[in-house]
Amino acid sequence: MPEDRRLAAIMFTDIVGYTRLMGTDEEKAVDMLSRNRFIHQSCIEKFNGIFIKEIGDGILASFSLASEAVRCAIEIQKECKDQEIPLKIGIHEGEMIFSGSDVIGDGVNIASRLQEDAQECCINISASVYRDIKNKADINTKLIGEKSFKNVDEQIIIYRVLFKEDGTMNQSRKDEKVRKQRSKFLYYALSGLVVIILAVLIWQFLPIQEQEITPIVEESEIVEIDRSIAVLPFHDMSPNKNQEYFSDGMMTEILMHLYKIGDLEVTSRTSSMRYKETDKGIKDLAKELGVRHVLEGSVRKEGDRVRITVQLIDAAADKYIWAESYDEELKSVFAIQGDIAQQIAKALKAEISPEAEESINSIPTENMEAYNIYLQAYSELLQNLKNESVLELYDQVISLDPNFARAYADMGFYWLTRGGFLGNLEPEKLLKKALPLIRRALEIDNNLAIAHVYLSFINLWYQWDFEGAENEWIEVFRINPSFKEYMGSYTDFLNATGRFQEALEIADNVTKDALLSDYFTSSIGLSYYFTGNADKAIQFYKTAIQFNPIGGGGLSNAGRVYIYTGKY
Numbered sequence: 001m002p003e004d005r006r007l008a009a010i011m012f013t014d015i016v017g018y019t020r021l022m023g024t025d026e027e028k029a030v031d032m033l034s035r036n037r038f039i040h041q042s043c044i045e046k047f048n049g050i051f052i053k054e055i056g057d058g059i060l061a062s063f064s065l066a067s068e069a070v071r072c073a074i075e076i077q078k079e080c081k082d083q084e085i086p087l088k089i090g091i092h093e094g095e096m097i098f099s100g101s102d103v104i105g106d107g108v109n110i111a112s113r114l115q116e117d118a119q120e121c122c123i124n125i126s127a128s129v130y131r132d133i134k135n136k137a138d139i140n141t142k143l144i145g146e147k148s149f150k151n152v153d154e155q156i157i158i159y160r161v162l163f164k165e166d167g168t169m170n171q172s173r174k175d176e177k178v179r180k181q182r183s184k185f186l187y188y189a190l191s192g193l194v195v196i197i198l199a200v201l202i203w204q205f206l207p208i209q210e211q212e213i214t215p216i217v218e219e220s221e222i223v224e225i226d227r228s229i230a231v232l233p234f235h236d237m238s239p240n241k242n243q244e245y246f247s248d249g250m251m252t253e254i255l256m257h258l259y260k261i262g263d264l265e266v267t268s269r270t271s272s273m274r275y276k277e278t279d280k281g282i283k284d285l286a287k288e289l290g291v292r293h294v295l296e297g298s299v300r301k302e303g304d305r306v307r308i309t310v311q312l313i314d315a316a317a318d319k320y321i322w323a324e325s326y327d328e329e330l331k332s333v334f335a336i337q338g339d340i341a342q343q344i345a346k347a348l349k350a351e352i353s354p355e356a357e358e359s360i361n362s363i364p365t366e367n368m369e370a371y372n373i374y375l376q377a378y379s380e381l382l383q384n385l386k387n388e389s390v391l392e393l394y395d396q397v398i399s400l401d402p403n404f405a406r407a408y409a410d411m412g413f414y415w416l417t418r419g420g421f422l423g424n425l426e427p428e429k430l431l432k433k434a435l436p437l438i439r440r441a442l443e444i445d446n447n448l449a450i451a452h453v454y455l456s457f458i459n460l461w462y463q464w465d466f467e468g469a470e471n472e473w474i475e476v477f478r479i480n481p482s483f484k485e486y487m488g489s490y491t492d493f494l495n496a497t498g499r500f501q502e503a504l505e506i507a508d509n510v511t512k513d514a515l516l517s518d519y520f521t522s523s524i525g526l527s528y529y530f531t532g533n534a535d536k537a538i539q540f541y542k543t544a545i546q547f548n549p550i551g552g553g554g555l556s557n558a559g560r561v562y563i564y565t566g567k568y
Contacts (some may be wrong), residue, residue, distance in 0.1 A: 004098040008062045009069035009091055009129060010108055011049070012115040013040065013076065016086040018057040032085055033057055039079045047072035052103055058115070062103055066093045066125075066132035070139055073123045074163045081121060088121070090114025093128040110156060113149035117158065127157035127309075127325045134324075143311045143323040146237055146298055155237060155300070157309055157325050226316075227348045228291040230267040231255045233276040235298040237307075245379035246372070247299035250308060250337065254295070257341035257360045259449070262481035263350035267291055269485055286315030293321070295344065304330045304368075310340055312347055322347045333371075334363040359447055359479070370400035374407055381410060385417045405444035409451040412437035416457055427462050434458065449479040453486050456493065466497050491523040495530060503527035525557055534565050
């Protein structure tokens, strides 16, 4: 029998609880099956599909277009709900093998699994279907996540189609609502205009009274968009679960891009990473982080392919704003990171400056092997700042790409820590090692914000060059206007130069981050002490010590304030 391979959208449907109904009321079950068949036949024909066959109480159909398959499924669900037929549907698009009047292949199996996983009266679709329908105005979806299915090699990204029954208005109702709102607005606008004209006429022609007249002014309501966002640690979905450094790196890279967009209020990486293994709900998590929006995602890296799935959530409204799945070659990862940042800005109506857009679209290296090793080194450095073996990894990165600016900056930071709170390297030796590395990073890329942060450390703590330190911070905020990662260090700089009130103003703007970072909390504590509020300083230190009972700035600075206030 000849076989025909072609791209198709396969739809599987199934009646929920049919077998049980057959055992209790055979006549009702047969009637339901007959009505279900009629609905399917008419809808499939209407949307140019092919009714392939019945499988028990399920039906298999194919469509040339994924959008027609989804629209057909929506209409089937609505018809079935009206007739009290509990149905669930799965749709997958891929290469199918048509053999005679049947269709076979892995794609059919996936469609079947999507149907099995769907809830009653719901439609599940795969990422391949979503890619073809995501820009259709009359089709709305919600990302469910990735799942593993029996006899399917890879995890499948699942989306649920939303329609009227899911609380989503159809387009005609939306248009009607918009028309009503416009009419209502026009009515109030004209009424308001009449009132204003009358008021002006009265003011012009009536005699002025001696008593003071207080005018009634109607101010137009200004709606401010809450553009606060936290980027949560991405989930490692690789087959062997050994790419956590890569998934963490993707989260960090996207976060660093968002810092460049001045319109956004972005929570620090330090704060977000505290929720790496949390089981808290998005709403509670967003409340603790002090943001309205949350970006969550997953990364699957295998060989030279990478799949990144992200979803932007309005936590306050408990709804998805935007979601996307990228399945590309590894070399496209920088373009993916940039697109995610720009799509977030678009969804939150944030303006991106030309300079920020250029920086977001730039790439740190052309060498993907160097980039992969760099992410490993960066992950190990953050886990253990004393780990000298990371220098070998950074040396590998530089040997593969001598112009990898971030590698030089990170190596410089390693030596800074060895001469500061994690070591006793003498200042002369530290500067000899760290300073050339950081300067080399800035020679390659003067817009590398983190290198300016590290140079400010050297200027402040090792050279007492307060003006030089301030110039570096000016550069940091020029490049990354939403930068929060080292705000504790910035308040240290302000305190060290006697600008205590400015440090407190920073604290007011980043209070939530302060409550999630023992180091930043400690910096704020000193600001309170130096502005005459020792009790508030101690309160902050107690908070800091709760986060880190065995170390961090909380203990040492709390001790300082106790000594200053005589509480030995």
